[in-house]
Amino acid sequence: MSGPEAFYATAPSVISEIxxxxxxxxxxxxxxxxxxxxxxxxxxxxxxxxxxxDPVGGDAATCAVEAARRLMEIDHADDPRTADPRGYVRQEYALWIRHH
Known part of the structure; x- marks a missing residue:
């Protein structure tokens, strides 16, 4: 598996996370x-x-970006390397899940 989904390979099911x-x-x-x-x-x-x-411009994507920006605010992650909020979430989630 490659692409963004790979970051969630070991994540609990969507239903469980809801x-x-x-x-x-x-x-x-x-x-x-x-x-x-x-x-x-x-x-x-x-x-x-x-x-x-529409995984980039749809309603779900808009909500995902808004939540990602909230996480970035909490983390004080406002430098140019974090210009992709959803990419930031994937990176941080992959780090987090390895330790849980």
């Missing part, structure tokens, strides 16, 4: 695991967008 995100929203609102919440949410939305008819 459940985690719904449960995690409460903790995020209380300041617990904020970065993990936004990382997993952004990765989930990116994965959904990759399966969309």
């Amino acid at each position: 459940g985690w995100t719904v449960r995690g929203a409460r903790d995020c609102l209380h300041g617990v695991h904020v970065r993990e919440f936004w990382l997993r949410k952004a990765a989930l939305l990116d994965r959904i967008a990759l399966t969309d008819d």
Whole structure:
């Protein structure tokens, strides 16, 4: 497998991540695991967008970019090397999942 999907090869199923995100929203609102919440949410939305008819300009892609930008704000990742928000999420998710 190559391409963006390769970053999610060992990720839990989309359905599982939807459940985690719904449960995690409460903790995020209380300041617990904020970065993990936004990382997993952004990765989930990116994965959904990759399966969309328009994986770059569709509604799912727009939501994925918005969530990715929120993660980038949390990480203070505003340098030119992070010009691709969804690419940033893929990179960060791949690093994160290796350690979990």
